[in-house]
Ligand SMILES: [Zn+2]
């Protein structure tokens with residue numbers, strides 16, 4: 382075991398404090414990573430404030446982790462000391478179920494092990510990326526190409542793969558018209574990835590306040606869902622709509638914007654149940670679906686694609702010297718007051 386400094390939440394809703402946690406000794410398949418940057422995901426706030434239930438305290442959040450390899454176990458084949466790497470939302474899976482065998486570890490039937498606020502199958506409590514070091518099985522470590530800005534890369538490990546995976550699955554590309562609903566941490570990356578894939582991208586926001594940014598990211602149109610005319614002008618226009626918001630949405634109105642055989646895909650997580658009129662599906666054989674982060678092979682593919690197309694998150698870098706700064710950033714995340722993702726400089730932890 383080794384001790385490493387971390388930002389810790391000791392009980393539900395407690396302020397973030399500086400402390401230390403133990404990381405396991407490096408096993409034969411493990412990689413020890415010196416963390417450079419850790420992104421802040423809205424799910425960090427939900428879990429530290431016990432908004433999703435069954436939380437484990439003390440908690441060290443963070444599942445958007447980038448840094449450099451400082452030690453490898455004797456059986457590690459993919460990584461060497463000094464290499465830039467990432468660790469994302471999951472750090473273990475059963476490796477035996479159909480999902481795991483299909484490189485879809487994030488959909489493991491036994492339940493994948495989260496980077497924090499969970500237990501590994503042997504009972505080990507998992508602590509996340511708001512710390513200076515992490516020890517992870519190499520299967521759940523991904524490599525980052527030379528020259529990539531690591532701070533801007535960090536949010537790709539959760540937000541990036543959360544949107545990349547459905548964009549690939551629903552075949553965003555040349556000739557496809559895609560709408561991104563909401564342009565926050567997830568949505569702004571969805572716009573960048575969908576544009577790089579060659580799709581024609583429209584952003585649907587509840588106001589027009591982010592229009593200039595969306596157009597700068599490569600979107601060709603930006604419409605307000607508060608404007609009735611939007612639903613007239615864009616009727617049956619899109620191959621699919623990716624909903625990146627966690628708010629209640631006008632499902633029937635959005636379905637009316639989707640072409641024959643198209644889909645409304647949820648990656649944002651509204652707390653309340655969403656309802657819809659089934660006629661909105663049957664008349665045009667539309668689907669409503671959901672998606673989450675991809676498996677490890679796809680996380681690597683996403684990082685390589687991002688490096689090739691120079692895609693990083695638009696970020697605000699945080700100094701954690703005073704940990705209250707992170708609490709304040711969380712409040713801004715809750716208020717959607719960040720363009721577009723916070724990243725903690727781990728050297729200040
Ligand atoms: Zn996340």
Ligand SMILES: [Zn+2]
Nearest residue numbers: 475478481489
């Ligand atoms: Zn499995």
